[in-house]
Amino acid sequence: MSRFSTFFILLLSLLLAGPGYAQQVPAPAGKPSKAKPHRLTRKERKELAHRAALEEVTRQRVNLSPKDRELSESYFVDGIRFLLLEDYNKALERLLKAYAINPTNAAINYKIAETNLLSGNLQDATNFARVAVKLDAQNPYYYLLLAQIYASQKQYDEAAQIYTTLVRTVPNSGYYLFNLADLYMAQGKFEEALTTFEQAEQKFGPLDEISFKKQQIYLRQNKPDKALQEGESLMKTNPDEVRYVLAQAQLYATNRRFAEAIRVAEQALRQDPDNPRARMILADVYRLQNNQPESEKQIKLAFASPGLDIDDKVRILIDYVKQLPNPALNETARELAAITTRVHPREAKAFSIAGDIETVTGNRTAARANYLKAIRLDNSRYQIWQQVVLIDAELSQVDSLLTHTGQALELFPNQAPLWFYNGVGYQLQKQPAKAVKSLEYGRKLATDNPELLAQFDTQLGDTYHELKDYPKSDAAYEAALVFDANNAQALNNYSYFLSLRGEKLDRAKEMAGKLVKNHPDNPTYLDTYAWVLYRLKDYDGARLQLEKALRNTSDATVVEHYGDALFQLGEVDKALAEWQRARKLGGASSLINRKIKDKKLYE
Template identity: 25%
Template sequence: MPKLKLWGGVFLFACIFVSCHSTRKLQETASPAFTVLSPEEQRKYDYFFLEAIRLKIKGESDAAFDLFKHCLAINSYASSALYEIAQCYFLSQQNTLGEESLTKAVTYAPDNYWYSQILVNVYRQQNKKLQAVDLLEAMTARFPNRYEILFELAEIYNLSEEYDKVIDTLNRLEAKTEKTEQLSMEKFRIYLQMNNSSKAFKEIESLTEEYPMDMHYLTLLGDVYLQNKKEKEALETYQKVLSIEPDNYPALFSLANFYKQTGQKENYEELLDSLLYNHKVSGEMKASIMQHFFLEVAEEKQDTVKLITIFDRLLEQNSDDAQIPILYAQYLLSIGKEEQAMPVFETVLQYEPDNTAAHAMLLRYAIRKEDREQIIVICESGIEISPQSPEYYYYLGLAYYQDDRLDDALEVYHKGLANINGNEVKGIISEFYSIIGDIYFQKKQQSDAYMAYDSALVYNPANIGALNNYAYYLSVERRDLDKAEEMSYKTIKKEPQNYTYLDTYAWILFEKGNYTEARIYIDDAIKNGGENSDVIMEHCGDIYYMNSNQDDALKYWLKAKEMGSESKTLEKKIRQQKYIAE
C-alpha cells in the first residue's frame, strides 16, 4: 500500500493546531446530541488525551495510540481523539482506517475547518475527486468567508477540464469579493480553453467597464488583444488610453510592443528610446524594457555592444534607482564580462548601500584577485551595514593578518565573536578562534594562543586547521607531545595526502624520538607536494640526519637554503654537517 502524503503541509499545521488547543474547546464543536460527559469523565478524558499528546511528542507512537483509543472508550464521539487516531493510522500506512477515523472526526465536529480540509487533501491524494468536491461544496456553506475553498474547487474542476464548473465557481468567488484582475484573467484563460473567444474578450472588457477610470485595465485589454493577434483592436485600445493620458508610460510601452509585433521596427526603437531616456519613466519600467532587449540580443545573436552602450547612457542619467545598474551588472556577468561588471556593482551600492548581493559579488571578485586593499574596503563597509554577517569579519581579519596588522586582525575577530550568533554558525566561530590562536602565537602570547585553540575545538572538534596548528606549535615548544600527536593524527586521517599535516605529524614524532616512523611521514609529505616548502625541506634533513643518513640530510638542508629559508640554525647545520636544535 503506498504511503499517504498529505498535501501542502496542512496536515502538519493541523497537528500543531490540535496539540496546542484544549481538548475541551475542540469538543465544543461537536453536536451535544452525541454525548455529554460528566465533570469526572471530562477530567479523565482531558488527562488521558494530554498524556497521549505528550507521548506522541516524545516519539512514543504506540503508547500514544493506546491512550487515544482509551480516550475513545471514554467518549466514542470525541473528534479530537478520532483526529489523532487517524493521524496514527496514516503514519503507519493504514490509509483506509485513517480515512474512516478522519471522516468520523469531520462528522462529529463539522465546524472544525482543519479536519475538513485535511480530509479533502486525503481524498485528493487518493484520487477520490467526487468525495473531495462534495466535501468542499459542504464547506462553502459552513465556512462562507474561507475563499480558498472556492479556489480549490475551481482548481479541481480545471484539472478535470470541467470548464463550465470552473467559470461558475469563479463567478461565485467574484460575487463574494469583487471583480478583480486575477479572476477576470483566469476566466479569460478558461474561456479560451473552451474555444469561446467572444466571452473571453468580453470578460476583460467587463473589467474596463467596472473600472472605467483605471487606465491599467484598458491597457491590459489592449495587451490581451495583441497577444491574441487582434492588432487592430489593440491599437485602438492603446490610442484610447493615450488620448486620455498622453504620458501613460505602461501604455506607451505596450504600444512599442505593438510596433514590434507588426514589424514597425523604426517606430519600435524610436518609442523605446523615448521611454528609456525619459527621466520621468520609472526604473522598474526601464528595467523591463532592457529585459526585452536582452531577449532580442539572445534570439537574434546580435552584437552586445549596442546593449552595453544603452546601459552606459542610462547610468549617466544618475538616477537614484538601483534597478538599472543591477540589471546591467547581471547582464555583464551573463556575457562573461566580470571585470567590467564590478564598477557597476559599486554603482549599485551607491544607490543601495545594503545590497548584500552586490557586496557579495565585489567581495568574491576581490578574493579571487587577491586584492587585499579592496577586500578591506568591502568588508569594512559590509560590517557597518550588516554587523551580523560573519564573512566580512572573516576576510577582513585575514586581510589585516596578511598585512601584518595583527592587533587590527584580533580586534576584528573579537568584534565578530561579539556580534554573530555562535549557535547558528559554530563552524565559523571555530575558524575565528583558530585564527586568533595563530595570531597570538605570532605575537608570542602562547598561553592566549592555546586558549583560543581550545575554544576553536569546543565549537568544532573536527576543525583540522586548528588541530594541525595547535599540534605543531606544541611540538615547536616541545610540550604536551602526546596531546599534539593525538590531534595531528586526526588531521592525517582526515586528509592523508595533505603535506602540511603530514609534516606536522612527522615533526611531532621527531620531537618524541620516533625517528624511523617520522621518516615515513616526512617522505609522504615530500611526495605530496612538500618539496616546495623550505620548512619541510629542513625538517626532512633533520629527520634523515637522526636516521643516520647524513648525506641526504645535507642535500635537503641545502635545498632549504636555496629556497630562501630564514631558519636560525640552518647555516650551522650545513657548515657543521650535523643536526642542531633551535
Template identity: 30%
Template sequence: MPLRLLFLLIIMLAGLSCAKRPTTNASNASKSASSPVLSEIQRSQVQFYFFEGTAAKSIGQWDKAEQGFMRALSIDPTNATCAYEAARMALQSGDARRALEHSRKAVALNPLNPWFLKLLAQLEQSNALNQEAIKTLKYLTTLGEEHALEAWENMGMIHLQLQEYPKALQCYQEIEKIVGPQAEILEQKKTLYVLMNRKELAVKEMQRLIALYPDELSYKLSLVQMHSEWGQYAQALSLIEEALRGNGPGNLPKLYLAASELHYALRQPEDAEKRFIDALETKGLDSEELLQGMFRMLERQGENQASREAWLRRALKAYPQVSLLYALLGESLMKQDRGQDAAEQYRMALSLPSVSVEYVIWQQYQSCLLNLQLMDSLEAVSRRAIDLYPSQGANYFFLGISLQQNRKEDEAATTLRSGLTYLADQPELEAQFHIMLGDIEHRRANHAESDRCYGKALRLQPDNSLVLNNFAYYLSLRRENLDSALAMSLRATLEEPSNASYQDTYAWVLFQMGRYEQALAPIQKALQNSPTDNATLLEHYGDILFRLNRKEEAKTQWLKASESDPNNAALQDRVLHGLPLQP
C-alpha cells in the same frame, strides 16, 4: 431538567412558530415547492439547532457548529441555508470532501443562490474537480454582472493552471467587456498571447496599455523587454530612443542603461559605452540598477583589470555612496598586485554609513590585510567586525590569525574556540580553525590536544596534504604513532609528489622507524625538488647516511647544511662527533 430541553421548551412557549426558517448573511433561506409541512415542534427544533450551530461557529467550534446545522437539516431536509452553513464549517475543519457533499446539497435545494454557487465552485477546485468548477462558474455568470466578473476571473485562473490558454483568454475578454480595458486585464492578455506564441497580438495588447497610460514608463520597458527576449533588438532600441525623446529627466538613467544593453546586443560597443556613461552621469539609478549594469559592464571587460578599474572609478565618481563599487575596485586592484591601493578602497567603503555596507566588504578587507601581512591592522579591523557581526565565523578566523602572528596565543586560542560556535555548514573554514588550534597547542607542547585538533581537521578535510604532512612530522619528532604517521605522510606525498617538504617528512618518519634504506630515496627526491640548499633536508640526509654507515658522505652533507645554517650548534656537533648511539 436538562438545560438544553429547558431552552427548547422556552422557545416553544414563547410561540416561535414562524413559517420561515432563519436566514444568514449569505442568502435568504428558501424551500422547494415540495417542501414538507413541519409541525410547530419541528420548526422550533430547526430554530434551536440552527442557533446552536451559529453560536458554536461564533467561537470557532467548527465541528460542533457543523453538527448543529446538520441536525437542523435532518429535521428540515429542504433547508438550503443549513446545508450551506454545514459546508462552510466542514471546510473550516479542513475536510474539503465532506464540505463538497454539503455544498452540492445546498445548490440542489437552491440553484439560484450565487453564494451557494461560489462556495460549490471553490470546493470543486479544492477537490481537483476543475471541469465541474468551470461548469458551476459558467452558470454563475448568468446570475448578474456583479457575480459574473468574479466567476470569469476564477475561470480564467483555472484555465491558466490547466494551460488551456485560448479558453483563459476568452475569460479575460469577457472581463474586459464588463469593466473595460484595464491594466491588469491587458497585461494578463499579453501574457496569454505570449504563452500561445502569438507575438503580434501580445505586442498589440502592450501598445493598447501604453496608449491608455502614456506616462507609465514600466509598460514601455515591458514592451522593450518582449522585443529583446525575441531577439528583436532594433525594434526594442527604437522604442527606447522614442522614450528618451519624450520622458523627463527622472527616467533618463534607466532608459540610457537599457539603450546601452541593446547597443551591445546589436554589436555596437562604442554606442553602448556612450549610453552607459550617460546612465552614470545622469545619476538617477538606484543601487540595484547601478550594480546590475556595472556587473554586466565588468563582465564584458574580461580580465582586463585596467579597463575594469577605469569603469569602476567612473562609476564611483557619480555614485560615491555605493559601498560595493569600492569593494569591486579593491578586488580589481588586488588582482593587479596593488594591495595597498586595494586596502584603501576597502577602508573607504567601510567609512560609509553602516547600513549601506555589506558584510562581504569586511571579509574582503580582512583578507586584503592578511595578504599584506598587516597584522596590527588586521587585528583592529577584525575586532570591529566581531562587534558588528558577532555571528560571522570568518571574523574569528581573521582575528585568530592576527593574534597568533602578534604572539598573543592564549587570546588566539580563546578566539578560535569562540568562533567554532558560528561555523554551521562551513566545513572548510571549521577545518582551518582546528588546524590553527593544533598549531598553537603544538607550540605549547600540549601534544594530546594538538593531536585531537589535527584529527578533527582531517575528519573534515581528509585529503588536506598540509595537515597530513605536519601531523605526521610532529608525531615522528615525538616517535609516537609512527605507523599512523607513515600512512599520513605517504598520502601527502601522493597528493603532491614534487613537494620537497612532504618527501622529507616521509623520509624522516621512515628514519624514526629505523627503516634507513627505505628513507634514502625520498630524502634524495626531496633534495632534487628543493630549489635551494635547505639546511634541514641536508641534515636529515646526513643522518640517514650516517645510520647506513656511510659516515664520510654523512659528514659532507652536514658540512653543506652548516654553510646554509652556520649558527646551528647541533650541526657542528654532528660534523665533529656524528650521531649518538641509537636509543
C-alpha cells in the same frame, strides 16, 4: 423590536470579515450597464457576502411560527459568529440546528456549505451549495461558492459551467466573465479563455486587464505578434502610461526585435528621462547586438538612478560575480559597484556586493575596505565578518586579524572559525599561550565539523610545539591525521619537528615520504624529507632530496641544509660554498657564520 432583532442588527453592523467570492456588488436588476467593472477590496467582498446571507435568512420559504423563526435566526447568527472566529465545529453545530428548523432556507444552506468548505468537508460543501443555488437561482454568491468548491476538487469543467450559468441566469453579472476566463487560463484552455475575454470586451469595452491577460495567453501559445499587437493597443489607449511602453519594449527585446525595442524604450525615456528600467532594456538590447560600449553606458546610467531598486542592482551585480574574474568585465563590474555604493551610501548590501566583486577580481585590500563599510552599516551578517577575517589572514595583517576576530566574537561567540583565526592571530603574534586558549575553545565548538576540527588539531600541534608541550603537540597532529591521512600541513610540520627533536624518526620518515609522494615538486616538503633522512644519517638520501628541492627554490634554509649534507659526505669545500651562498641569500640559521669561519659543522 424583539430582543433577537436588536442583536441581529448589531451583528450585521459588525460583520467585517469572512470568506467572500464576488468581485463587485451586483447592480440592481433591470439596469444593465457597459461601465467598466469596479473591483472591490477583499474586505468589502467578504462583508457583502456575509450581509447578503444574513439578509436572506430572514426571508423564510416555509411557514414558521414566530418562535421557530426567532430560534432559527438565533442559531444562524450564532453560527456565523463562530464562523468568523474560525471555530468551524461550533459554527456547523449551530448552523445545522438552524437548518433542522428551516431546511429550505437558501442562506442557511449557503453558510453550511461555506463552513464545510473551510473545514475541508468538500462533499457536504458541494451538496449544500447545490441546494442553495437551487433554492435561490438569482443570488450570485451561491454560484461563486459552488464554483470555488468545484475548483477546490479540481472539477474545473463543473466550475466553468457554474460561472457560465451565473452569467446567463443572474442579471448584470457579466463581470464574472473574468472569473471564468481566469479558470480557463488555469486549465490551459486558452481558446476558451480568449473567447470569454472577448465577451467581456463586448460588454465592458476595452480594458487594460483584458489586454494583459490576452498578452499572457498569446505568449503561452507562442504567438508573439498577437501579443505585441495587444501591447501596441495598450500604448495607444493609455498614451501617458509609461509602464505600458516599458512592457512593450521588453516584449520586443525578448522576441529579439531589437529596432522596435530601442524605438519603444526611447519613447519611454522621452516620457520619463530618468527611467532606469528603460535604460536596462536598452543595455540588454545593445549587449545582444554586441554593442558593448553603448550597453555599458546605458547600464551605468540605470545604476546611477535611485529609481532602480538596490535589490535589483545587487541581483545584477551577483550575475557579474558569477562571470568573474574576466578581463572584459572586471572594470565594468567595479564601476557598477562603485556607482551603487555612491547612490546607496546607507545600504550595507551595496558595500557587501562591492566587496565580493573586489575579492573575485583580486583586490583584497579594496574588498576588505568595502566589507568594513558594510559592517559599520549592519554588523549582523556573519558572512561579511568571515570575509574580513579571511582577508586579514591572507594579507598576514596580524593586528587587524586580532582586532576583527575580537569584534566578531563579541557578536558571534559560537562561531568556531572565528576562534580558529583568533588563535592563528595570537600564534603569528608569538603569543602561543593565548593562541592555545582560543584554539582549544573553538575546537569544542567544531565537533560536528570534522574538517574544521582537523584544522584546529593541526594548528594546536604547531602551537603546543612552540610551548614545548610535545606530548600534546604530537597528540594533536595524530588526531588531525586520523581525519585526513594526507593533511599536508600536519605531515610536514609533525615530521619536521620530530626530526628537530630526534624522536620517532621512523614515523617522521613515513610521514615525510608520503608527503613528497603526494607533492613531488614542492621544495619545502622535499627539504623536510631530506632533513628527516639527515637525522637518520642517510646523508646520500638527504642530498638527493635537497638537490631536487634546489631545482625549484633558492631558499637559504634549503641551501644551508644542502651544505650540511655535503659536509657529512666529506665534501667540505662544496659544503663551505653552499654555506656562503646561504649567508648571502639571507635567512640562514644563526650558526651559519661559525660554520663558515671554522669550516666545521655545528648543529
